[in-house]
Amino acid sequence: MPTEVILPKVDMDMATGQISRWFRKEGDQIRKGEPLFEIETDKAAMEVDAPASGTLRNVTGAEGVDIAVGAPVAWIYAEGERFEAAAPTADAGRPDVEVDSGSVTPNDAAMLAGRAEDILQETPVVAGGERRGVRATPLARRLAREAGLDLSTLTGRGPCGRIGREEVEEAVASARRGAAAPKPEAAAKPALAAALPAPASVPAGLAEQPSTASAPRTVPTDAPLHAAWLREGAGTPVILIHGFGSELASWRPMLAEIAEAMPVLGLDLPGHGGSVDRVASGFDDLVAAVEETIRAHGIASAHLVGHSLGGAVAAAVASGITLDARSLLLVAPGGFGPDIDTGFTDGFARATQEPAVRAWLHHLVADPAALSDGFVRATARARADGRQASAQTDLGHRLFSNGTQHFDVRRLVGELSIPVKIVVGAEDRVVSARHFAGLPGRIALHIFARTGHMPQIEQRAEVARLLRELVR
Structure with a gap:
């Protein structure tokens, strides 16, 4: 029988x-475990995976309306199973549609089902005179409640009119000024900085975001870490933090999958890339260096993305007071379990010649073909002088030993109220996928088959898609 x-x-x-x-x-034909839909509550948003493989039928759960927990929203029919169309149900968020069953053919039923979809897109659902189905992010809902703002009075700029944080902040700022909220986004940002107090989690002087104009951004000379704007653009920036033994340039293959002109800042951790001469005494020092660099750039809020060691650092930064983190995307992050492959961390840290670098890089992926020769050669060239090998060998001994990690961010991530997505490779030989079992349900966990420790390379289109979903 079909799966509910x-x-x-x-x-x-x-x-x-x-x-x-x-x-x-x-x-649509779907496979068990594939993301099926995104569910939103007042507290969080998370993805729900398909419980079975087959054909998706009787999709009765409408977007953007209240649905009772446990109500059926669709059915999955296995190959060869007979499909029988089901009438929309009120519990699933759809209006009742009266149909004369005696005069409806199967083709007519399909046509009516399509027309019901059109009706749902054209008409807001009304119950007892109250407008329902307002699309808004969980953060926007919370801010609106705190400000006593009616979301139904706002027009969202997100997909399908979804209301985000910026629309709520603009409306609050407008109410405080006693005038209409400015329409152009570029004009709204400076007004918000003047009209709204700095977030409680942001130190004084950091309330104003970098300009949303697409002009080149200045790079401060007093920042403790090397950083570079990998992409210019308008809106809240994305900050990328690489993993152990890597550098900010390693994100470029994934960025090629992102068409949106979002501002992207990449950082080099101490002992890596352009920060090779910056020494860190341990994990807390890494976090402090990143926070100081963010502060030097004048960034008050951002979306954080981190890989491996950088994922643990990003999680710690998100839970701190320096930055108003809007979302967190962790790619094969460290700090969620005790063990780690210190054979890799020790071996790669010492590698300077291309054959050794190539062998260790191949250890990071399920399929060595995922790494281009150009990527391997560029990595080897950057390590040829031995400076990174020396710095990373020393740092590695401070962070890992005897197959264990010396830091833990699992509790920090579990306490965050922002959207969090974690991307893991099922064949990761450095950080086991089992580390991510038992996380709170509001955290979206994506485990990719035939993928190792570098999903941002092996599944870069999918990781880029997940990032777009967080920053939209």
């Missing part, structure tokens, strides 16, 4: 939730 897809309970006190986005549509 229900709206799951992701919070202890959750009675209803909203589907903010379907990743697949009626009639």
